[in-house]
Amino acid sequence: MQNSKAVEWIDSQQTAMLSLLEELVGIDSHSYYKEGVSQVFRKLESFFKTFGLKTESHFVQGVEAALSVTINAGASLGRPVLLMGHCDTVFPRGEVAKRPFRIEGNRAYGPGVADMKAGVVMNAFIIAALAQSGHTTTEVSALFTCDEEIGSPLSKEVIEAFARKAAFVFNGEPGRPSGNVVTGRKGGIFLEMDVQGKAAHSGANFSEGINAISEIANKIVELDKLTDIDEGLTVSVGLISGGQSVNTSAPSAKAAIDVRVKDLAQREHVMSRIQCICNKNFITGTLSKLSVMGEFKPFVPTAASQKLFELYRDTLKDIGHRTDQEFSGGCADSGVTSSLGAITLCGTGPVGGKFHTQDEYTEIDSFLPRAKAVLLTIGKVHAAL
Numbered sequence: 001m002q003n004s005k006a007v008e009w010i011d012s013q014q015t016a017m018l019s020l021l022e023e024l025v026g027i028d029s030h031s032y033y034k035e036g037v038s039q040v041f042r043k044l045e046s047f048f049k050t051f052g053l054k055t056e057s058h059f060v061q062g063v064e065a066a067l068s069v070t071i072n073a074g075a076s077l078g079r080p081v082l083l084m085g086h087c088d089t090v091f092p093r094g095e096v097a098k099r100p101f102r103i104e105g106n107r108a109y110g111p112g113v114a115d116m117k118a119g120v121v122m123n124a125f126i127i128a129a130l131a132q133s134g135h136t137t138t139e140v141s142a143l144f145t146c147d148e149e150i151g152s153p154l155s156k157e158v159i160e161a162f163a164r165k166a167a168f169v170f171n172g173e174p175g176r177p178s179g180n181v182v183t184g185r186k187g188g189i190f191l192e193m194d195v196q197g198k199a200a201h202s203g204a205n206f207s208e209g210i211n212a213i214s215e216i217a218n219k220i221v222e223l224d225k226l227t228d229i230d231e232g233l234t235v236s237v238g239l240i241s242g243g244q245s246v247n248t249s250a251p252s253a254k255a256a257i258d259v260r261v262k263d264l265a266q267r268e269h270v271m272s273r274i275q276c277i278c279n280k281n282f283i284t285g286t287l288s289k290l291s292v293m294g295e296f297k298p299f300v301p302t303a304a305s306q307k308l309f310e311l312y313r314d315t316l317k318d319i320g321h322r323t324d325q326e327f328s329g330g331c332a333d334s335g336v337t338s339s340l341g342a343i344t345l346c347g348t349g350p351v352g353g354k355f356h357t358q359d360e361y362t363e364i365d366s367f368l369p370r371a372k373a374v375l376l377t378i379g380k381v382h383a384a385l
Contacts, residue, residue: 002379005133007372010125017121017367018108020047024087024117025101025110031088031150034063040087041067044124044144051128058158063146065154068162070141071131078382079167080139082342083123083374084159084333085116085349086148090356099358107361114352118362119172120144122349122371129375140378141166148333151190151294156336163337168308168381169344170374171334174352175366180326182347183309186232187267187298188331191257193219193278196287199244199251209249210285213242216253218282223257226273232262233270256293260329263298296331297339304343304385311384312345316373343385348374
């Protein structure tokens with residue numbers, strides 16, 4: 001059985017996995033707190049160094065956007081395999097002090113414990129296991145990124161570079177609470193609509209004012225009409241701001257818009273409609289601008305990705321565990337890799353739930369079987385697919 005030595009080694013590593021998980025969860029690493037994310041990178045760098053593995057930092061716009069480690073560079077069997085994960089979380093600086101890592105029963109808790117520091121730990125140990133076992137047939141890289149939770153604005157170009165070379169990608173996002181992996185995801189676009197009006201005293205000079213808040217309110221009503229649940233399309237205004245004072249016509253207003261789409265054709269259609277709403281003046285004299293602040297491409301299933309799922313599912317079953325596939329409305333970097341032709345499976349990390357909340361958890365007893373399933377699947381992919 002290919003990679004059986006790696007599986008044998010990783011079977012003894014659960015305590016070490018939980019120790020590294022505690023260290024990583026103990027670091028505040030919000031997407032915009034780059035110093036914290038860098039601290040996570042340094043912990044991983046130190047971890048790999050103990051196995052004689054050298055990491056590489058990837059800088060974008062002067063920021064350390066990603067850290068990678070590669071074994072068997074240039075190996076002859078097929079194109080490379082990529083393990084992927086992000087080191088940032090949605091939680092602000094100081095959250096770790098409020099809610100430090102803890103274990104209760106079979107679950108570990110803490111900021112970002114499932115989404116996705118558990119997957120980061122699992123991928124790190126998979127690389128270490130392959131290195132320990134003398135695996136020499138396939139080039140395997142692990143890529144750890146800095147800003148997935150905000151649409152990967154910096155790390156996306158690094159992900160794209162790795163994805164263009166990779167044959168197969170295992171994205172260590174958390175396994176679903178059901179135990180399933182993810183074989184399809186919506187795409188997401190994060191937009192900002194800015195409206196400019198004209199300030200005027202609401203009493204003395206009301207007719208001279210052009211109220212940007214009123215304009216954006218009209219636009220929001222139209223944006224809400226674009227949602228079509230049956231078609232998998234949602235448009236949601238999550239943040240609004242604007243105005244100068246209660247007794248002044250608002251000279252400016254702003255709305256942050258979340259758009260979720262099932263495929264690229266739907267993306268083009270809805271973006272055209274949103275742009276039309278932006279361009280339309282409900283109140284004469286307003287000026288509006290639409291900006292894309294971040295974007296995830298959809299992870300669209302293919303016949304090849306279905307075969308990869310089936311190989312993983314059957315491999316997990318062979319070691320006594322079960323999984324199925326499901327679609328997620330959440331976005332991830334798997335949309336980037338799949339859109340570039342890399343055969344992708346997502347949600348291969350340890351099982352978890354209640355992501356982005358104070359109750360977020362990961363299932364401790366899912367670490368070893370999920371890690372072993374990925375290891376064994378890596379050993380089979382080129383022959384099977």
